[in-house]
Amino acid sequence: MDRREFNKGLLATVANFALIDSLFAYNAFGSNIKPIATHWAIKLNEFCSDLKTESITANQWQKHIEELYAKIELNEILKFIDFNKLYKGFEYPDLGVNTRLVKFPTLTDLPEKTAFVKKVFGMKKDRAIIPHGHSNMASAHLILNGEMHLRHYEKVRQDQDNLIIKPTIDRIAKIGDSSSISDEKDNVHWFIANTETSFTFDVIMLDLNNKSYDIHNLDIHEKQDLSDGTLRVPILDVEKALKKYGKETHH
Template identity: 55%
Template sequence: MDGGRIQRRDFFGKAFKTAAVVLLAETILSCTDKQEPLLSETNKIVAAPAVYEINKWAFHLNSFCSDLDKDELTLTEWQDQLADLYGKIELEDILRFIDFERLIKDLPLPDLGVATKKVVFPKINGLPEDTVFVKKVFGMNPRRAIIPHGHSNMASGHLTLDGEFRLRQYDKISKTNSSLVLNKTVDKVIKAGDFSSISDDRNNVHWFIAGNRPAYTFDVIMLDLKGEKYDIHNLDMEAAEELADGRLEAPIMSVQNALSKYGKVTEA
């Protein structure tokens, strides 16, 4: 993994020299390096270098997720790799790649909670159609929330596609049958292009509240890590008890109660 991080020159490779070149759907370009896969069809007419970059992004994303699945990356290494990877690609390229505008036309947003839509990548030679990771777009109306929750045996990355959120995150220190002990790590407003992630080892709990217009994320989700069944723990953060060391002990609650209490908010 060359020290566990992609260098910019390696990621973009031998970029195409003529930026004016465009591709129609089903045009195929070969990379100059024989070890690299072919670039395949796109949904739009786009500049050739942009197609090259987004296809490289998709292959690296699949590679990192496969490495995590095989326990060849630690959880925090995977989180770092994805943050670095997303920092090397333009948001507009990802929106085009997943056909975001078409997806959200068929994604009615509920009055409470969130709506989700499966993402299918365009066909690219050498990239499996059934990736090891789950790909979804999440959408919500203004002032709605992805309710506060923690995770077990999961890792996921979240790219804000449109709108903005107040994001709060917490490290999971320990778990009982009825609560999680947490340490607060993040409390900030995130906007389109911002990336966050969770795992058992870092920023395990997250809580998104949409701003004053509809907001969307693209999520990459790894489940059942190390052969252990994944689980989600919805939390009553307002009822969390502050411990002597400054950490918080938050009660676990049912999804129905969590949605009722946190799914729609008047203040962020």
């Protein structure tokens, strides 16, 4: 091979590299190559969009979100939602809880207005997210701080001013644990803070099934055992409910 042929070959190779390079670049910016790992916030938003359009059931949504949370380092979530900042300025009410809206940083493929409402709920020790059921809603709750006594009930049916419910979960929820509600599963929930402060990160879907959402506060201490595994519990207005359940008194 003389020098001239060698140069020709080299140029061809360079040209091929350039071609491959530009093809790769083209693909990389096209839709054929997916990023190695989709950000959890994007996934969360996809699950919520899918629930809104009824591409998945509420039950599937609950499962997807809880599985997603189980895979993510809690620290990553705390940083992403800037929990430190939310925590610092937080004002704790004497009864019940306070909430603050969460803002996500900008991410490609994450719409500025997410398909869900996102909030942190914070409370002092012995304060509660009072017992309540929901209609046309789904929500998921991740413990960010503290420890809580968590109870859930299945909503069996509504009977005038009562909900007929069935206990499903009664446990201590710790940092990183999650839970969720929907019309399909574990509809009623009740959290009581066991530690000086407690916080949850909430993903909330309202007005599902193209109907307005509703919340039913429950007078759970007045439950009537129907002797078939279910309880009949009166629905309470929010003021009475907060007064009775917003702060636990120890005897």
